[in-house]
Amino acid sequence: MHYKHNLRAITAAFTLLVAGTSVAGAKDRTSDVKQDAVPGQAQNVILFIGDGMGDSEITIARNYHLGARGRLNLDKLPMTGEYTTFSVQESNPSLPNYVPDSAATGTAWSTGQKTSNGRISTIAGSTTVTPLLTILEAARIAGYKTGNVSTAEITDATPAVLASHVNDRGCQGPANMANCLIYKKLNGGPGSIAEQLVDHRIDVILGGGRARFEQTIDGGPYAGQTVVQSATAQNYYYVTDATGLATAGLNKRVLGLFAGGNMSLEWGGDLALPFPGSGPQTCLENQRPSNEPSLADMTTKAIELLEGRKSGKRGFFLQVEGASIDKQDHAANPCGQIGETIAFDEAIKVARKYAANHPRTLIVVTADHGHTSQIIDPPTSALQPGAFSTLTTVDGAPMVVSYASAPVGASQSHTGTEVRIAAQGPQGANVTGITDQTDLFHTLARALGLNLN
Numbered sequence: 001m002h003y004k005h006n007l008r009a010i011t012a013a014f015t016l017l018v019a020g021t022s023v024a025g026a027k028d029r030t031s032d033v034k035q036d037a038v039p040g041q042a043q044n045v046i047l048f049i050g051d052g053m054g055d056s057e058i059t060i061a062r063n064y065h066l067g068a069r070g071r072l073n074l075d076k077l078p079m080t081g082e083y084t085t086f087s088v089q090e091s092n093p094s095l096p097n098y099v100p101d102s103a104a105t106g107t108a109w110s111t112g113q114k115t116s117n118g119r120i121s122t123i124a125g126s127t128t129v130t131p132l133l134t135i136l137e138a139a140r141i142a143g144y145k146t147g148n149v150s151t152a153e154i155t156d157a158t159p160a161v162l163a164s165h166v167n168d169r170g171c172q173g174p175a176n177m178a179n180c181l182i183y184k185k186l187n188g189g190p191g192s193i194a195e196q197l198v199d200h201r202i203d204v205i206l207g208g209g210r211a212r213f214e215q216t217i218d219g220g221p222y223a224g225q226t227v228v229q230s231a232t233a234q235n236y237y238y239v240t241d242a243t244g245l246a247t248a249g250l251n252k253r254v255l256g257l258f259a260g261g262n263m264s265l266e267w268g269g270d271l272a273l274p275f276p277g278s279g280p281q282t283c284l285e286n287q288r289p290s291n292e293p294s295l296a297d298m299t300t301k302a303i304e305l306l307e308g309r310k311s312g313k314r315g316f317f318l319q320v321e322g323a324s325i326d327k328q329d330h331a332a333n334p335c336g337q338i339g340e341t342i343a344f345d346e347a348i349k350v351a352r353k354y355a356a357n358h359p360r361t362l363i364v365v366t367a368d369h370g371h372t373s374q375i376i377d378p379p380t381s382a383l384q385p386g387a388f389s390t391l392t393t394v395d396g397a398p399m400v401v402s403y404a405s406a407p408v409g410a411s412q413s414h415t416g417t418e419v420r421i422a423a424q425g426p427q428g429a430n431v432t433g434i435t436d437q438t439d440l441f442h443t444l445a446r447a448l449g450l451n452l453n
Contacts (some may be wrong), residue, residue, distance in 0.1 A: 036078035042426040042447040043315035043360040045139075046303075046351045047109075048074075049158055051102060052326025054370030054419050060334070060401055063375070064283070067395040073349040074365045077422035081432045084418050085369045089114035093124040098416040102326070105368035105437055106161030108133040110184065112441030112452070114430065120157065121165045129182055129189055130445040131165035133452075135444050136317055137200065142450055145203045145309050145316040147302045150265045151295055151340070152211030152323030155193040158368060159321055164196035173212035174227065185219030198231045203253050204305050204318075206298045210240065210257035217312040231255045232357055242293040245301055250308040254362050258292045266294070266325060267339025270389060272403050273378050277388025283335035295322060299347040299393040303354050315360075317448065320347055325355035329371040330411045332387045337373065355425060362425035362447045364440065370417035372405035 050057070062072050086096045087104030093116065097104075101117040108114055111132040116124040123130040140146050152160040155172035171180035172193045183189035190196050194212040197205060213227040223228035232238055237252040239245050248254045269288045270278040289293065293301070299320050306316035322344030328336030348365055355361040378400050379388050386404025393399050405413035421440065424430045427447040430439070445452040 008318070008342050033078060034178075036424065037429040040426050041360075041449045042362040043313065044306075044358060045317045045362045045364070045443065045444055045447050047107075047317075048344070048348055048351070048365040049319065049321045050074075050325050050341065050365070050367045051152070051158055051321055051323045052369060052371035052414065053322070053328045053341060053344070053367040054415065054417055056374055057325055057329065057337065057341060057371060058165045060373060060375060060399070061338045063395070063399055064338050064391055064393045065342050067393065070394075072345045073352060074345055074422060076352070077363065077373065077424045077428075079364060079424065079428040079432050080420065080422040080433060081436045082418040083366065083421045083431075083437050086114075086416060087117050088114045088124050090119075099414055100369050100370045100416070101169075101376050101414065102157035103161065106158045107132065108437040109366075109440040109444075110136070110161040112438045112445075114318070114438060118169050119167055120169050122167055126167070129165070131190075134162050134199055135441055135448075136162040136202070137316040137321070138224075138445065138450050138452055139448055140200070140202075141436055142448065143312070143314040144448060145306045145314075147204035147306050147316060148197070148202050148206070148304050148319040149204070149295070149298045149319065150207040150321040150323050151343075152207060152321065152327070152397060153262055154197065154205055154207035154257070155209045155212045156262075156323060158323065159207060159319065160193045160197070162319055163200035164193040165190065166193060172209070173215040174217050175215045176212070185217060185223070187219070191217065191220065194227045195230070197228060198234060198236070198255070201234060201253060203309055204302045206245070206253070206256040206258075206293075206302060208257065208259035208261055208263040211260040213255075213257055225426045228255070228257075241291040242297065243291070245293050245297070248301065248305065250305060254305055256293075256298070262324060262327065264288045264292050265328070265336045265339060266343045267335045269333070269335025272334060272387035272389040272401065274387055274408050275382040275384055277379060277400070278391060280392050281335070281389065281392035282392050283338060285339065287339070294346070295320065295343045296346040296350050299350045303350070317444075320351075322347070326371060329373055329403075332408075332412055334373065334389045334391060334401045352424070360426060362423065362427055362444075364421065364423045364428070364431065364444070366421035366431075366440070367419040370415040370419050372403050372412040372415060374402045374404075376400050376402045
């Protein structure tokens with residue numbers, strides 16, 4: 001009796017202790033996970049790519065915006081794993097390149113094959129026009145509606161991999177083809193990334209990069225016209241601001257280009273600096289110009305248009321990229337990086353709301369590669385390498401973010417770490433455990449009922 005009494009007392013004391021310190025998720029979730037492991041085919045697939053959004057970038061944004069005990073929308077997807085992201089060497093594709101770029105990583109999930117850094121859905125080492133079939137191309141052939149959304153230039157690597165094929169990611173517009181001569185339309189090739197995205201007749205294309213589409217085509221049926229003009233000739237409704245996007249209807253495909261280059265940042269703040277670093281600082285929110293739609297706005301409209309245009313049992317495939325998480329990580333700009341992560345998370349909220357009423361929707365959230373930012377103890381010496389910034393989080397606590405993969409003032413480097421992948425909906429269980437980036441292609445293909453495995 002004495003033992004039982006003590007056990008009850010210890011249990012009660014432990015319960016009181018953890019009540020004030022625990023976070024959500026302490027309950028037994030076994031039955032929930034079983035219920036969430038949905039087999040079969042999806043009607044719709046929405047793939048979210050947080051460019052450069054490694055586990056550290058997620059944690060930094062969560063801590064700052066919601067607090068250490070908070071949970072982002074992307075944290076709420078029931079199936080979670082990690083996947084490896086290495087690329088291969090151009091000169092010897094049998095050897096790995098442990099630090100990939102967005103072109104090679106995007107090619108991996110969009111085609112199921114590894115390639116070398118800089119290549120867009122083409123074979124490493126090839127000197128000929130060598131397109132690899134992408135998941136978007138296969139979905140379109142099978143009758144699905146397709147969409148491509150990004151806060152970067154829509155011709156940047158991550159959106160480019162879905163429906164273009166060039167040997168160099170820099171070949172974004174007709175005037176940028178110096179490294180892709182065999183792909184030029186003048187030489188009988190498929191053209192630049194901008195030209196190919198339009199020629200693939202993706203139903204919804206939204207992002208930045210207007211300057212690439214204002215360049216003049218040098219060959220083929222639209223020679224002498226701009227890429228925008230070729231798009232309108234191919235039944236695209238062309239918009240350049242948030243008001244225009246709101247008016248876009250279902251009778252035409254939609255090409256929305258909202259900035260000459262990359263779209264504007266959501267948040268601003270001080271860059272990280274050498275010891276002792278910048279801050280303490282709180283970020284300046286709501287910095288995006290009102291004429292540019294947010295990523296959540298673009299996601300909402302893309303889903304509306306794709307849902308409205310679909311017919312029969314075939315739904316849609318949509319990729320949404322939060323691009324400037326990566327770009328602000330390169331710049332050692334913690335507030336810019338966090339703001340883009342939160343904006344990306346708000347777009348995921350839009351998709352999860354849609355999926356609540358359309359349960360045959362697979363949502364996958366992942367990154368292309370890891371990046372440099374780390375949460376560290378406050379630096380103690382000018383000899384400590386890196387740039388630092390102290391942020392005051394919603395918890396009211398200081399958080400020091402460090403950037404140290406390149407010299408201060410230089411572009412910070414990607415890392416070769418594995419990154420998070422999470423999912424909900426049909427086939428979502430296939431992201432659990434440790435997989436490779438190329439495995440995602442097969443998960444998406446199975447979800448769409450495509451015989452590509």
